[in-house]
Amino acid sequence: MTSPDVKPARGREPGRGALAHAVARLRAVTFLSATFGSVLLVGFWLVPLAVLFRKPSWLKTPCRAWVRGILPLMGVRVRLEGAHHLEDPTPRLFVANHQSFVDIPLMMGWVRWPSFLAKKEIASWPWFGSAMRLLQCVFVDRSDRHSRTAASRAVRGAMDHGIDFCIFPEGTRSPDGELLPLRPGAFQIALDSGALLTPVVIDPTWRILNKKGYRMWAGEVVVSILAPIATTGEGAPDRKALAQIVEDSMRAELHRLRDAA
Secondary structure (H helix, E strand, C coil), X not given: CCCCCCCCECCECCXXXXXXXXXXXXXXXXXXXXXXXXXXXXXXXXXXHHHHHCCCHHHHHHXXXXXXXXXXXXXXXXXXXXXXXXXXXXXXXEEECCCCCCHHHHHHHHCCCCEEEEEHHHHHCCCHHHHHHHCCCEEECCCCHHHHHHHHHHHHHXXXXXXXXXXXXXXXXXXXXXXXXXXXXXXXXXXXXXXXXXXXXXXXXXXXXXXXXXCECXXXXXXXXXXXXXXXXXXXXXXXXXXXXXXXHHHHHHHHHHHHC
16 A cells, blocks of 8 residues: 555555556445345344344354454454453543444454444344344434433443443544544443443554445554443543543554554
């Protein structure tokens, strides 16, 4: 890939020729077709069985193996930093920046396997909704404050049983890798649930598979686990202060990673 200071436009890499872009398009087609094709083929029979027998491991184990295999095959090298922050087995609420579709497989394959907070519409999707409920994902109606309260209770209940969660508090994927403002609502859930909050910085997946360009580029991705933040006890910040603390730490880590590249 080209220098991190050279910004692509809609997934195009300046300085790369037509052949390189054609290969990147073919890689994107291969990756997305293989991913969604596998979901449909495997999900057609495995999701109903896993739901019937209440066996989330029947979904987690093959999916984790899949993402740890398919990304290297696509030329994506993953470097995990800060793994020592995960040595404490306490369940976490991970808050991660969001640059690409690739971010979710990275969380599932290289961090812990977290459940996710997802918009309520996904709950009605065939297979996906049932699978996500089995994996104890929590569905949220962003327009309903009562839904957020219910989500906090659900997150707390699941974490009491050892389940990790992940939120992307930007609310959407960043097309240029810049950190978008973090929504305070995600941090209210952290405070209400009393979770041990752990920021995660992922970069530069916006260049690997950009939301505005149908191309997938080979390259290295860094997944950096930052120090966890307690959300309970004396001196715990309110949600706006907590959001600002996390946003500042994420921006600083993005600058560090890019300066070191």
